[in-house]
Amino acid sequence: MTAHTEATVAGKRYSVSVIVWMTVYAGLIVAMSWAQENDVISAPWIYVAAVSPALPIGAVILAMMRFLADSDEFVRLLIMKRYLAAMGLTLFACAFFGFLDQYTAVFRPPLWIVFPGFWFCFGLVSPFIRSST
Amino acid sequence: MKNRLKVLRAERDWTQADLAERLGVSRQAVNALETDRHAPSLDLAYRIAGVFGMAVEAIFENPHRRAE
Numbered sequence: 645m646t647a648h649t650e651a652t653v654a655g656k657r658y659s660v661s662v663i664v665w666m667t668v669y670a671g672l673i674v675a676m677s678w679a680q681e682n683d684v685i686s687a688p689w690i691y692v693a694a695v696s697p698a699l700p701i702g703a704v705i706l707a708m709m710r711f712l713a714d715s716d717e718f719v720r721l722l723i724m725k726r727y728l729a730a731m732g733l734t735l736f737a738c739a740f741f742g743f744l745d746q747y748t749a750v751f752r753p754p755l756w757i758v759f760p761g762f763w764f765c766f767g768l769v770s771p772f773i774r775s776s777t
Numbered sequence: 778m779k780n781r782l783k784v785l786r787a788e789r790d791w792t793q794a795d796l797a798e799r800l801g802v803s804r805q806a807v808n809a810l811e812t813d814r815h816a817p818s819l820d821l822a823y824r825i826a827g828v829f830g831m832a833v834e835a836i837f838e839n840p841h842r843r844a845e
Contacts, residue, residue, distance in 0.1 A: 717818055719803055719805060775809070
């Protein structure tokens with residue numbers, strides 16, 4: 645397999661992993677919301693089920709790390725710059741809404757939105773970060 | 778980092794994918810090198826020099842070289 649093909653395979657594997665695990669993540673959130681509203685799960689299983697949507701996030705983070713490891717130096721640096729910028733924006737948004745809630749109690753977004761929010765920020769910064777330098 | 782990569786590649790009638798394969802990197806990496814969007818590591822710079830059979834400074838302009 646050539647280096648170019650390997651890079652393409654790594655990119656495809658990463659994309660498929662992210663799509664699959666984010667679909668599982670969304671599915672678990674929908675299922676848990678339904679289960680909570682209809683009161684179909686009781687303790688102690690409710691605790692296990694409640695944290696289950698966090699597991700796909702761990703899988704996506706592992707896929708991100710594997711993609712970085714499989715990429716060449718340019719792609720690795722580029723993606724890392726985008727991750728850092730997206731993380732910075734996400735942390736800023738968390739602090740912004742955290743203080744808004746702390747002092748005004750106007751708006752309290754759920755914590756689970758942080759991870760999709762990170763991907764939103766990643767999409768937002770990517771067109772502006774096209775260089776590794 | 779300014780370089781002669783595109784000219785050297787064109788002289789050999791190689792595509793970006795051809796050069797990427799010889800260097801063991803992605804085509805995006807070759808494109809980024811040619812368009813000055815990536816400064817190569819020392820290892821990659823030596824690999825590029827090896828592929829073209831030239832010295833690194835014959836391919837990449839040394840921005841730190843002092844005028845004599």
